[in-house]
Amino acid sequence: MGYELKWGDFNSLKRLLEDIAYRRGMGSILAEGAYRAALKIAGLKNLYPGELLRYTVQVKGVGVGAHGIRSGKDYPQPIAYAGSVQGGDHTSVAGLPVDNDSSEAWSVFLDSGVVCMFTAVDDSTMIKYLNTVTGWNITREEFYGEIAPRVLSLQRILLLLGGPDVTWDPRIHDDNPPRFYEPLPSGPYKGARVDPSDVRSKLAEYYKGLGWDEYGIPTEETLRRLKLYDAVEVARELRERIEG
Template identity: 55%
Template sequence: MGSKKLKAVAVKGTGPLPEVADLKKVKRLIKVVNDNAYESEMWRRWGTGAGGYEVGAKTSSEPVRNWQDEWHEERSFGVDKFENRVWIKQFWSDFGCPTCCLKIAMVKTGKFKGAITDNPDYEMQAYLGPNLGVFTPEENVFLTSLIDDLGLCGIQTGNVMGFAAELFQRRILTKKDLDGIELKWGDAEAFAALAKKIALREGVGDLLAEGTYRAALNIGKMKKMDVLKYAVQSKGISIGAHGIRSGKDYPEAISYVCSVQGGDHTSTTGLPLESSSELGEIFNDSGVYCNFNSFGVPRKVKFDFYKAVTGTELTREEWYKTKAMRILQLQRTMLLLGGPDLKWKPEIHDANPPRFYEPLPSGPY
């Protein structure tokens, strides 16, 4: 079947996109989706930007200081503070998007003046905010802007920096280990310095650039102790900023454990399969649906869209019992095959991070 050195085949077309099968029906369904989006003031006005306060205060499921807690009631991090102090463009989107959940934020005064970024959305608020002990919009925008400029993932980088900060808090990592950075909670400039080292793979940044899981393995060897219990990840992927301990957020106890994408909060699994599992997200990904535009849209509308665009009938039963399962099983197979340095063992790695078995130390739940 060809050379074993062949890793992939890329195919590029040169012609125009094909016409949709039923243009009138596509337009009618677009109106259904648009009307649904226009009814949701929250998504249009704030996007996910309300989450920085709401998820911590109301559902106790936001990472606070590397998930040592998941509750906070810091009103300084409320969406009204972002809206009034840093948002300079409130409705921003791709052409034709009815939700316009993106915002543009810029720090207008102070030492971080001029830092500019989109949103930040909830994940950036959480991981580059309370997760690092940061509770002001200006510092959060500064860190998000920097992470964007460095070309890093805010979730993975925020997670590994929070992990490093907890090790510093517990005196496992020293100021010397961190190349002179005193990595205290809430010090945005210290975290900015660490982020730059990670991007350039300088000093300790080279170690942390491997991600939280590999960093934990290597630091454990270096310090001759197990530090995986402080690494909040599943299958090597940092947990999205939605915890499971309160039971009040959408992920369930099995959501990250059983997902082929581990800590990815957009691919969580659950039961029953037809309403709460990855199989629905696989449909969204395969159909290139935006989750935010399809919130509240009946599943039937999505299948109607599929037929209107392609001209091919696809039933719910066929998708959930056959086609989606093929994709999921292929993902699982690749996960089990592993990579050059890690092999996944389900009986070991299909597990929540140890922190999620600790009780929440504060909050209502």
């Protein structure tokens, strides 16, 4: 790159950001995001991709924001990013129980209604507001039992279909960044960490609560119940791809 990056060095950071914006030199690689950049740099250096990916705080290619999971005092749960249909997005996090505003199901409501997640109103009251404004008669049970699972199941299938250059394997990529399993190095919660086995068990519970199989793929029964008939064959093909 021609210059050294140091913490607190404003001028170097400014130059790096400009290189990324204008895709100059190393900036062109970094402009692809942390996940793709790690893969490309590993290829250039003849390294195993995992050697660099262990340093990238991302889930399914999406960088995790300002919220971690190790302290137990932050707002997301241990499966927040690992189970999210939007990867590292800190505004749409998975959680238990499924039929609760701790779940990503509630993010479906907030995102669909363009409502800030900081709105200090409980889910039952918010649904009441929705019905008052629209004239609908949606119940809390209907939302968590049908509407939200329909959206999440469709998003999940689209996520696992992958893009033009990346395909996700839930056995590998439904997980937290490796750094999240390391103990916090300092601060009032120094030493706190997340147990990988706890993440796996909670993920399995979360999948089951949404009517998904052990891979997090919506079952045929679930898709038919949610009237997502066109997704039945796609889900079957995804399952065969993973098991095959």
